Structures are given as structure tokens and as C-alpha cells.
Amino acid sequence: MPADSYSCLVLKQNNNFTSMYLKRLFNANKWWFVLIVLFIIVQLVMDVKQGISISPIYHYGMYSAVILPQKEYMVTEINVNGKKLQTKNFTPYQWDRITLPVDLFNRQQSWNTQVFNTEIKRLLHFTDSSKYVDTLTGQQFNSWYKNYLSEMLRIKIDSLSINTVPYIFDGNNLTAQTKQLF
Amino acid sequence: MRKDNRYTVIVLYCIIFYGLMLYKYINGMFLFQLQPSFFYTREDMFTWVFMQTGLHKWLLNNNAGCMLFDALFYTAPALYFLHYRNNQRTAFITAACMLVINWVYVQCYTLYPSNSIEGHTAWLLFPLIFMAQKQEMFKILLDGLRYFFLFFFVSAALWKLRQGGIFQPLQMSGVLLYQHTQLLTNSPEYWQSRVILWLVQNPWLAYTLYLLATLLELFFIVGFFTKKFDKLLVALFLLFLVMDYFIMRIPYFEVLPLLLTLYPGAGNNPVKDGGVLQPSNTPAISS
Numbered sequence: 001m002p003a004d005s006y007s008c009l010v011l012k013q014n015n016n017f018t019s020m021y022l023k024r025l026f027n028a029n030k031w032w033f034v035l036i037v038l039f040i041i042v043q044l045v046m047d048v049k050q051g052i053s054i055s056p057i058y059h060y061g062m063y064s065a066v067i068l069p070q071k072e073y074m075v076t077e078i079n080v081n082g083k084k085l086q087t088k089n090f091t092p093y094q095w096d097r098i099t100l101p102v103d104l105f106n107r108q109q110s111w112n113t114q115v116f117n118t119e120i121k122r123l124l125h126f127t128d129s130s131k132y133v134d135t136l137t138g139q140q141f142n143s144w145y146k147n148y149l150s151e152m153l154r155i156k157i158d159s160l161s162i163n164t165v166p167y168i169f170d171g172n173n174l175t176a177q178t179k180q181l182f
Numbered sequence: 183m184r185k186d187n188r189y190t191v192i193v194l195y196c197i198i199f200y201g202l203m204l205y206k207y208i209n210g211m212f213l214f215q216l217q218p219s220f221f222y223t224r225e226d227m228f229t230w231v232f233m234q235t236g237l238h239k240w241l242l243n244n245n246a247g248c249m250l251f252d253a254l255f256y257t258a259p260a261l262y263f264l265h266y267r268n269n270q271r272t273a274f275i276t277a278a279c280m281l282v283i284n285w286v287y288v289q290c291y292t293l294y295p296s297n298s299i300e301g302h303t304a305w306l307l308f309p310l311i312f313m314a315q316k317q318e319m320f321k322i323l324l325d326g327l328r329y330f331f332l333f334f335f336v337s338a339a340l341w342k343l344r345q346g347g348i349f350q351p352l353q354m355s356g357v358l359l360y361q362h363t364q365l366l367t368n369s370p371e372y373w374q375s376r377v378i379l380w381l382v383q384n385p386w387l388a389y390t391l392y393l394l395a396t397l398l399e400l401f402f403i404v405g406f407f408t409k410k411f412d413k414l415l416v417a418l419f420l421l422f423l424v425m426d427y428f429i430m431r432i433p434y435f436e437v438l439p440l441l442l443t444l445y446p447g448a449g450n451n452p453v454k455d456g457g458v459l460q461p462s463n464t465p466a467i468s469s
Contacts, residue, residue, distance in 0.1 A: 025322055144219045
């Protein structure tokens with residue numbers, strides 16, 4: 001091949017690096033081609049519409065929404081046998097194991113009901129909510145959580161309290177908000 | 183048997199998978215260790231259809247069921263590896279089983295208080311690639327997954343532009359406070375708390391980190407045009423994971439298998455690294 005023609009071809013190939021992939025795929029297997037093109041289209045449509053996901057197509061925002069410092073933060077504190085659990089004593093996974101059940105349980109009933117009534121029922125016409133809405137009561141959760149935490153921490157739990165404490169951020173530090181008596 | 187690139191990818195996949203298995207077991211992240219007692223419905227149409235099976239409810243307070251699911255999920259890659267080593271032609275059957283197991287497991291697992299489904303995408307997609315019967319198809323699909331991996335990062339950067347996080351000088355301070363309120367309030371003397379608070383108190387420094395992370399994500403766009411920078415992308419990806427762990431306390435390691443898509447020569451095509459065409463009578467080079 002003459003050097004000039006080869007250079008042109010190289011340049012063309014560089015520009016078509018990605019589109020060439022679809023050609024290879026099309027030539028290799030038409031079914032996979034259709035599936036992957038469909039995947040690309042749905043991913044792009046979902047990114048534009050920012051709506052409901054369809055596994056395995058998701059949004060990968062990674063803290064892209066605006067999150068500014070707030071004046072007040074509500075912090076969940078878990079006290080076991082009179083001692084506050086401290087994040088520093090646990091790995092991120094372990095800490096998630098401790099706090100996520102508490103955070104999610106508080107929201108799950110209203111959230112699940114809302115998703116079922118406003119989205120699932122409307123889009124898929126499913127009428128039985130029992131598969132989407134949980135029935136665990138607060139009392140059952142407390143009992144489960146105490147056992148769960150006891151097993152995880154490998155200690156006998158005599159007392160367990162979970163509090164939501166407001167903290168004020170003054171631009172430099174977070175300080176617990178004290179209740180004024182007068 | 184011939185140990186080709188596909189074999190190496192499978193071995194590396196298993197090493198990552200079982201390394202993560204160990205890490206998750208130590209941290210109590212197996213399904214039977216989580217002992218799920220309730221679920222949290224996410225906004226995912228596939229999940230809604232899947233939930234019709236009732237499997238997610240069957241696993242609630244069902245320790246034996248959870249153990250069975252763990253056993254299936256954690257043995258599948260080893261079985262696939264053994265099957266592939268002994269019979270490449272029929273290994274797609276085990277890959278298909280692994281696909282079903284992974285999808286069912288991940289769908290259930292992420293409905294409970296564990297972590298997000300987005301981080302588990304690699305487990306959902308890799309079995310599809312292993313199902314390819316021909317070597318050439320495997321390479322093409324792995325290349326496709328490489329594009330997905332690049333998109334994963336690039337879209338995160340584009341979302342920051344679209345949603346406006348990148349235009350807020352106080353963004354990273356807000357993110358750090360949002361992410362670490364518990365650490366900052368219950369362990370204020372801890373070294374990590376001090377570093378985080380220091381960043382919060384110096385918003386421009388914190389913002390610089392956010393900006394660098396966005397640029398890092400955006401840099402993955404080069405992968406759409408050339409494979410020349412794949413080694414750099416591997417280094418950036420690992421840096422991203424390490425920083426995510428230390429600054430954000432987010433163990434995002436479940437996406438590690440996607441690293442294999444940047445494995446040199448794993449998905450090589452007629453276009454050599456750098457996008458340079460090989461003369462037609464020269465075999466494609468796998469570096």
C-alpha cells in the first residue's frame with residue numbers, strides 16, 4: 001500500500017474508532033448488535049429524561065446534584081449500653097450495616113407506599129401492593145435491630161436508644177443544638 | 183488447554199471476585215450476615231417486575247434462604263472457571279446460570295439496607311460476556327463493556343455539568359458535611375474527621391478536589407478514541423477508588439471487575455492500540 005494512502009487510512013481509522021466497533025459487532029452477530037444498540041438508546045433516553053431506571057441501565061451521578069452546606073443537620077445517634085457508637089471504630093461497610101437499617105426503616109413505609117401508588121400501579125398496572133410495601137412494625141424492627149446489633153457487635157445489649165439530634169453548622173464546626181428551657 | 187486472553191480475563195475476574203468476597207465477609211456484608219428484615223423499593227422498572235416473584239420477601243428473616251443465595255452467588259464464578267477450563271465449548275451454559283444467579287442475587291441484595299445497585303453493574307454484565315461461545319465474539323463484547331466503563335465515568339462528569347454541582351464553589355464542603363455528619367459529630371478527634379473538617383473549613387481546597395475528580399472522570403472520554411491511554415486510565419481508576427474510600431468513606435470496590443476491560447489485548451481488534459490500522463496481511467498485535 002502506498003505510504004500516502006496508508007496515512008489516510010490511519011487517520012480515517014482514528015476518527016472512526018468507536019463507530020468501527022458497531023460495524024465489527026454487526027458483522028459478528030446481528031442479535032448482539034440489536035441488543036447493544038438498544039442498550040445505548042435506552043441509556044441515552046433515560047439520561048435525558050432522568051426518570052425511572054431499568055436494570056442494568058442506571059444514572060451515574062456521583063454527587064452531581066447541588067449539595068450546599070446547611071445550617072442544621074439532623075444526626076442519628078445510636079447508644080448501646082449507655083455508650084454512643086462511634087463511626088471511627090468501624091469500617092465504612094460496618095458503619096453502613098449499623099446505620100442504614102435505622103435510616104431506611106424510618107422512611108421505607110411511606111416511600112414504598114408512594115412508589116407503589118404513584119409509579120408501579122400507574123405504569124405496570126399491578127394492583128397487589130403486598131410485594132412492594134413492607135409490613136414490619138416499629139416494635140418488630142426494634143426487636144430485630146437489637147438482636148442484629150448484638151450479634152454484629154458481639155456483646156449483650158441491655159439498653160439501646162436511637163436518637164435524632166439536631167446539629168448546627170456555623171461555617172466552621174458542627175455543634176449539638178441545646179434545648180432552651182426558657 | 184490453550185491459555186488465551188479470555189482465560190486470563192476469567193482468572194483475573196475470579197481473583198477480584200474472591201478478593202472482594204473475603205473483604206465483604208470480614209465486613210459482614212454477606213446476605214446471611216445482613217439478616218434482612220425489610221426492603222426498600224427502588225425506582226427501577228425491571229426490579230418492579232422482578233419483585234412479582236416474591237423472592238425478596240421470601241428471604242426476609244430467612245437465614246437458610248440467605249445462606250443458599252450466598253452459596254449460589256459465591257460459587258458461580260469458580261464453577262464457570264472450572265467448566266471453561268475443562269470444556270470451552272459448553273462453558274456458556276454455566277455462564278448463563280451465573281447470569282441468572284447474579285441478577286437474582288443483586289436484585290434482592292440491593293433491595294435491603296446494603297448498598298446501591300449501581301455499584302453492582304459489573305456482576306450483572308460480565309456473565310453476558312462469558313456467555314459468548316466464539317473467541318472473537320468474546321473480544322467484541324469485552325470491548326463493548328469497555329465502552330460502557332468509559333461511559334460510566336464520562337457520564338458522571340457530564341452530570342456534574344448538567345446538574346450544576348461543578349458550578350458551586352461550596353459544593354464539596356456541602357458533600358463532605360452531608361456524607362460525614364455522623365463521623366464529624368461522634369468522632370471529632372479522629373484523624374479522618376480532622377482532615378474532613380479542615381477541607382470543609384477550606385472550601386476552595388475542597389472544591390479543587392471536586393474539580394479534579396470531575397476532570398478525572400471526564401478524561402475517560404479519550405478511551406472512546408484510542409486505547410493508547412488505557413494504562414493511565416487504570417491508574418486513574420484505582421486512584422479514584424482509593425480517594426473515594428479515604429475521603430468519602432465509600433467502598434466502591436464492586437466496580438473493580440470493569441478494570442478488566444482495560445486489560446491489554448483482552449478485546450483487541452483490527453485496530454491496534456492507538457487506533458493505528460494493521461496492514462491487512464499482518465495479524466493484530468495484542469500487547
